[in-house]
Amino acid sequence: MSVIRPIDHLLRKLNGPSGVSGQDFERVAAVRLNLRYMKAGAEIIREGDRPSQCCLIVDGFAARSKSIAKGKRQIMSLHQRGDLPDLQGLHLDHADHDLIALTECRVGFISYNIMEELIFLSPAIGSFFWREALIDAAIFREWIVNIGRREGLPRVAHLFCEQAIRLKQQGLGDETGFPNFLKQTVIADATGQSGVHVNRIMQALRRRKLVETNDDRLDILSWEGLVAAADFRSDYLHLR
Amino acid sequence: MSVIRPIDHLLRKLNGPSGVSGQDFERVAAVRLNLRYMKAGAEIIREGDRPSQCCLIVDGFAARSKSIAKGKRQIMSLHQRGDLPDLQGLHLDHADHDLIALTECRVGFISYNIMEELIFLSPAIGSFFWREALIDAAIFREWIVNIGRREGLPRVAHLFCEQAIRLKQQGLGDETGFPNFLKQTVIADATGQSGVHVNRIMQALRRRKLVETNDDRLDILSWEGLVAAADFRSDYLHLR
DNA sequence: CGTAACCTTGACGTATATCAAGGCCAGTGG
DNA sequence: CCACTGGCCTTGATATACGTCAAGGTTACG
Numbered sequence: 180m181s182v183i184r185p186i187d188h189l190l191r192k193l194n195g196p197s198g199v200s201g202q203d204f205e206r207v208a209a210v211r212l213n214l215r216y217m218k219a220g221a222e223i224i225r226e227g228d229r230p231s232q233c234c235l236i237v238d239g240f241a242a243r244s245k246s247i248a249k250g251k252r253q254i255m256s257l258h259q260r261g262d263l264p265d266l267q268g269l270h271l272d273h274a275d276h277d278l279i280a281l282t283e284c285r286v287g288f289i290s291y292n293i294m295e296e297l298i299f300l301s302p303a304i305g306s307f308f309w310r311e312a313l314i315d316a317a318i319f320r321e322w323i324v325n326i327g328r329r330e331g332l333p334r335v336a337h338l339f340c341e342q343a344i345r346l347k348q349q350g351l352g353d354e355t356g357f358p359n360f361l362k363q364t365v366i367a368d369a370t371g372q373s374g375v376h377v378n379r380i381m382q383a384l385r386r387r388k389l390v391e392t393n394d395d396r397l398d399i400l401s402w403e404g405l406v407a408a409a410d411f412r413s414d415y416l417h418l419r
Numbered sequence: 420m421s422v423i424r425p426i427d428h429l430l431r432k433l434n435g436p437s438g439v440s441g442q443d444f445e446r447v448a449a450v451r452l453n454l455r456y457m458k459a460g461a462e463i464i465r466e467g468d469r470p471s472q473c474c475l476i477v478d479g480f481a482a483r484s485k486s487i488a489k490g491k492r493q494i495m496s497l498h499q500r501g502d503l504p505d506l507q508g509l510h511l512d513h514a515d516h517d518l519i520a521l522t523e524c525r526v527g528f529i530s531y532n533i534m535e536e537l538i539f540l541s542p543a544i545g546s547f548f549w550r551e552a553l554i555d556a557a558i559f560r561e562w563i564v565n566i567g568r569r570e571g572l573p574r575v576a577h578l579f580c581e582q583a584i585r586l587k588q589q590g591l592g593d594e595t596g597f598p599n600f601l602k603q604t605v606i607a608d609a610t611g612q613s614g615v616h617v618n619r620i621m622q623a624l625r626r627r628k629l630v631e632t633n634d635d636r637l638d639i640l641s642w643e644g645l646v647a648a649a650d651f652r653s654d655y656l657h658l659r
Numbered sequence: 660c661g662t663a664a665c666c667t668t669g670a671c672g673t674a675t676a677t678c679a680a681g682g683c684c685a686g687t688g689g
Numbered sequence: 690c691c692a693c694t695g696g697c698c699t700t701g702a703t704a705t706a707c708g709t710c711a712a713g714g715t716t717a718c719g
Binding site for chain 1: 696697698699700
Binding site: 612616619634 | 708
């Protein structure tokens, strides 16, 4: 029974078919994280920041978001433990959006110098980071489609399908459900709708026996039904 | 008066503050492109393809798009000469969307093997590609905000602002306008609206003396006015 | 002269936003 | 133990931005 270290959730991803092993793997395992606790609602990174450290989500859930005129907010992505929602800092000098904690979070910071050194010493690690960033982008594209072309209910259903699959990769959920970190206002901001409307969509999803929620879990009552309602295909997640 | 070669539009980007120079620059300049002409409407890459070559837009305009149930189409990005809309192929094994020619296009293909060799031989070239892909992702994020949270008119205005700035970088336009490659149905698919509604928005933009169009040009009559209507800030484009 | 692509128009329907109020529950402090 | 507060969810009434349908108008082109 070994203790789970903060870096382990990142290592879990490397452990897969990423091609990072042996000495390279050990190099990542040896990285020292600068750990911080964040309260729910805290800004981990703020738009305009020029961060010198890259951030790894160790525990909890976070979201990238932007606020525009009139206090409207849009969430562009959701993040869980093991995610590096901040890779763009490697090559872009300022953050163009916020990173906010949706729940209480533990985050680990790694200086970009160390990141660059890892990439320099190991092409396999570089490829792994590349791939993470490219999948990120693929998810952005799918969100554009989701928000631009699907109606309210399919849009929310699609979000749930995506989360179920992504959370499963980190052992946080599966096709039967996942921890309920998605408040209705978060769903609203992630799908580009009003809170009131999302509330009515949730009622419809319950009525159709697709989804049930309580304080700590979102249960998917029929995976096939939800997938059909969402018109969901997982190709864009590039699972392997 | 030297002839403009197909690779020159890519070199123009490298020539800037990218840090690629000397031997590295020459290596890119020496890359042999596999040139192809595409008619307007042609699919340059199709969803599901497993391309072995990376594509450089040499001339004309292209768009990434996805089609969903009921024939609805969503455009996720617009591309001009010098763009590499296909970098994800470096690390992802299948295309998760189409790349379509909006106008007649010349495209140059480069095998991923050569791309990898370039990156391997020159970290500066690798960083340049990284940066391109990360800016791509930043634009995706802004599109999510645009489609999710702005109303019809600001949404279209924002698209025009972005295009003006991006096209200026390649000498194809500026704050006074650019070639009119954006048919109303393309604007509709890019902003997640119906063609009829976009038509009415265009009329409103003309009425407000912000924009005028004819067959070959889109004229911006008031850059400041358009920026204000769009709530446009260019930070996310990471210009330098 | 006919066709195809694109833009335009009007009438109508509806998905979704907004406003405003109330309910429930957990946590807090007296 | 009770009153109070703040999150979050829920509800009904009303308003509106936008989609859909169906038709007609240009212009370019073969």
